[in-house]
Amino acid sequence: MAQTRIAKGDFMLTPRELELLTAHVDGSLSSQQRREVARLLQRSDEARRLLQALMSDSRELQLAPVVAAPIDFSAQVMEGIKSGKVVPPRTTVRRPVTLYLGYAAAALVFVAVGVASFLSHRPTRRPVASSGETVAAHQQPIRVGNGGDGELPRAVAPSSDSAVGAGSKGTSAPNENDPLASWMTSPSIVRVAPAEESDEPDEPAMPESPTRPMEGSKPPTRILTSGQREVPNQLERVEFALPRVHVFHGLDVVEQSKALREQLALGSAYRIDIPARDAGRGLERLRLALTGHKSTLTITADAQLRMKKPIRSDYALFVENIAPEDLADALRTAGLADRTAAQKRSIDLYFEGPLVVREMTRTDRRELKELFGVVPSLTLPAAPTRAE
Numbered sequence: 001m002a003q004t005r006i007a008k009g010d011f012m013l014t015p016r017e018l019e020l021l022t023a024h025v026d027g028s029l030s031s032q033q034r035r036e037v038a039r040l041l042q043r044s045d046e047a048r049r050l051l052q053a054l055m056s057d058s059r060e061l062q063l064a065p066v067v068a069a070p071i072d073f074s075a076q077v078m079e080g081i082k083s084g085k086v087v088p089p090r091t092t093v094r095r096p097v098t099l100y101l102g103y104a105a106a107a108l109v110f111v112a113v114g115v116a117s118f119l120s121h122r123p124t125r126r127p128v129a130s131s132g133e134t135v136a137a138h139q140q141p142i143r144v145g146n147g148g149d150g151e152l153p154r155a156v157a158p159s160s161d162s163a164v165g166a167g168s169k170g171t172s173a174p175n176e177n178d179p180l181a182s183w184m185t186s187p188s189i190v191r192v193a194p195a196e197e198s199d200e201p202d203e204p205a206m207p208e209s210p211t212r213p214m215e216g217s218k219p220p221t222r223i224l225t226s227g228q229r230e231v232p233n234q235l236e237r238v239e240f241a242l243p244r245v246h247v248f249h250g251l252d253v254v255e256q257s258k259a260l261r262e263q264l265a266l267g268s269a270y271r272i273d274i275p276a277r278d279a280g281r282g283l284e285r286l287r288l289a290l291t292g293h294k295s296t297l298t299i300t301a302d303a304q305l306r307m308k309k310p311i312r313s314d315y316a317l318f319v320e321n322i323a324p325e326d327l328a329d330a331l332r333t334a335g336l337a338d339r340t341a342a343q344k345r346s347i348d349l350y351f352e353g354p355l356v357v358r359e360m361t362r363t364d365r366r367e368l369k370e371l372f373g374v375v376p377s378l379t380l381p382a383a384p385t386r387a388e
Helices: 002-008 015-026 031-043 045-063 074-083 099-121 179-184 254-266 279-291 301-308 324-344 362-372
Strands: 134-136 189-191 244-246 270-273 355-359
Touching (some): 015 045, 031 045, 254 324, 254 355
Antiparallel strands (some): 134 189, 244 355, 270 355
């Protein structure tokens, strides 16, 4: 039996693959799982042998004769049902949450968020000093308001140049009985009156307009810029070449092949993108095409490991010192081989989509340097054909 051989370890397959093959025999697979089984059977001879053994066992079980029970237990079962009282299982019904309670909870959350936002962004008012509060004096010119009876004028401590003291030149000594004079000549403290509206309000300062120069100043030179951004010292001219799209499986047509060769002959460095359904096998097909043009392909260890395992990956191929005609012929050979294989079996179509060719940019060169550690030289003459 196949199950006995599986238990003994005769088949070197993963548990996932064994489950897929068993479910395939039972007929309980989805469309994605059926495609996975098809790929497994295509690449593994051991999986095909196991599937044949499982199907043979299933066929033998279906054709096996029906074995009747030696004793009829139906009478005993019916007597047990009649004698006993059948109690249905108790089921608990969960009451659904009322929709109105959810609305109320959401409203409370919104109200709480709104109140918290209002309190956190509310402007804070500065405390106003009372009429009897004393603060330290600072050196600023004084200004005395016109206060009424019983009101202290608002003032700031006088500076040494503007202070009025006894024995000043051109002034008479202040009267000691005058409280205002004694208050103004005190250099140590100043009393601040409550904030009230003054008789003569200060004129607000006019903000300087960034677009209107001040009087007497040289108008600035107008520069094409945005806001307050600094203008770069050097402007760079960028030329961007649009990519061209070719039919990968139709490069054997004269017009398609000629267009590709003409584009590759115009420049010296290009980036070519080929969408692939199975990039690992597609890279192997492209390697055979390059080998036919006497090109050597060097594959990194990470890429070799991914090609051995069924891991969905994208691969980067750096081609160096190869003539545009040879590269176009290699791509045509790979596309023709892929199309010929797909005509026999549709599952062997590894490449899908068009062939996109465009000139390399700085970003492509930077990515190439990170992947391969090399920077393509665009000015050196062509060396012997080689691909890396």
